[in-house]
Amino acid sequence: MNKRFIFTLFFSYIFSQSSIDTLSVTIYPEYYYQGVMVEYRFDKYSTEKYTFNLSTEVDSVLYLVSKGDEFFEEVVKVDNKSISSIEKLGEHKIYLFLDKYNQLPGLRDFSYQFNILSDIQTLIMAFQFPFASENFIPNANNIPLEEVGDQNGLTFLQGILNNYKSDELIDISFSYFNPHGLTSIQYSANISADNAPQNISTPTSRDKFVTYPFLTWEPMLIFLILTLILVFLYGNSQRKNNS
Secondary structure, eight states: OOOOEEOOOOOOOSSSOOOOSEEEEEEEETSSSSSEEEEEEEEEOSSOOOEEEOSSOOSEEEEEEEETTEEEEEEEOOBTTEEEOOSOOEEEEEEEEEOOOOSSOEEEEEEEEEOOSSOEEEEEEEEEOOTTOEEEEEEETTOOOEEEEOTTSOEEEEEEEEEEOTTOOEEEEEEEEESSOOOHHHHHHHHHHHHSOOOOOOOOHHHHOOOOTHHHHHHHHHHHHHHHHHHHHHHHHHHHHHO
């Protein structure tokens, strides 16, 4: 399944010119969504508005904002292939759901081109390692990727690019073979179910009693031997009396 997604990300500023200090772009292949999910995460400290222009079809967009105990969630509709940031301060997460897969085992292949019209001080590119995948090969313009883990036990291949310039294009791609056709969450649930202890019934008194074959013929043999001894002793006593 070879698909080419051209994904261009633009930042425009309504107020004074500024930029996001750190932008994290994480790709989740078949995590809990039967396809590819892309997460954009950044902190917003002002009411400035950022606009994300999408040049490809997006299945749906989930927007999360959290600040302290406050939490905001909204399913966003793509309007003319653009998404505007929500005017709330705090940590912003935008989830884009792309490239649906079927549930059959097979090759997974995904690619798109990343570009932003603003400079970024720190750009973090990461790929979540799909569970039980075979030959997982990610790439982001040959940025060195290092294996890291998080507090939830997930494994990521992550690369960091400092002083990203707006005119730089980044080709993001990955390929791997899914031998089971399941998402990572489904595969993990199946493994947990297989490793769960089986229900074992409590043994009864009859189950605890072990029978052995010799318990049937051994008493008979002992009885026969005693009988022969008694007959022998009785015969001897009779011979002594007759003599």
